[in-house]
Amino acid sequence: MSEEMDIEALLRKVHAEGFPRYPLLVVFFTGSDEPPDCVSMLRAPMPRGGFVFGEDFGSQVRQAVLDNESAHDGAIAFGRSRKFSPYKCAGWSYRIVATGVADAAEANRGAAYNSAVSLSLSAGVDLVCLFSRDLEIFVGGRRAALVEGR
Numbered sequence: 726m727s728e729e730m731d732i733e734a735l736l737r738k739v740h741a742e743g744f745p746r747y748p749l750l751v752v753f754f755t756g757s758d759e760p761p762d763c764v765s766m767l768r769a770p771m772p773r774g775g776f777v778f779g780e781d782f783g784s785q786v787r788q789a790v791l792d793n794e795s796a797h798d799g800a801i802a803f804g805r806s807r808k809f810s811p812y813k814c815a816g817w818s819y820r821i822v823a824t825g826v827a828d829a830a831e832a833n834r835g836a837a838y839n840s841a842v843s844l845s846l847s848a849g850v851d852l853v854c855l856f857s858r859d860l861e862i863f864v865g866g867r868r869a870a871l872v873e874g875r
Contacts, residue, residue: 735779737860744787748837749857750844750854753850755808756807757804760850761850762850764819765818766819768818798818799817799819800844823846824843825866827845827867829867838855845866852864852869859873
C-alpha cells in the first residue's frame, strides 16, 4: 500500500467521524517549513502544532475548535522535509493565495472548493483535502478521490 493510500484511508476514517464545523481544508506538502501559496493568519490562542498526521486528527481538530472556534477557518497544513518522512502539523488557519487555475474545476462550487483545486496545483503541494458533507481529495488540479457523505 502506498503512502498516499495510507493518507487517503486515514482521511476517509476521519471524515466518517465528522467535524464540528465545515468546510475544512487540509493541505499536505513537502520540502519547506510553510505550505506553498499560503499565508498564516493570527489566532489567539494558536492551536497546538507539531503532531504527526494520524488517526487522532479528528480529535485534534475538535480540541482546537473547543480552544478557539476560529481554528477551523483557513487551511490546516501538514508538511514534511522530504518524501517518506511523516507529515507533521505545520500550523492552522492558513489563508490560501494560490493563483493556479485548473481546467477540471467545476462551476458553482464556492471558495473552499476553488481554493482546494487551485492550491493542489502549487509546486510542493502533495494533496489538498476538502472536508464538507463529502470528502474530496485534490492532486495536481484534479479531484483524485470523492467520498460522498450521508
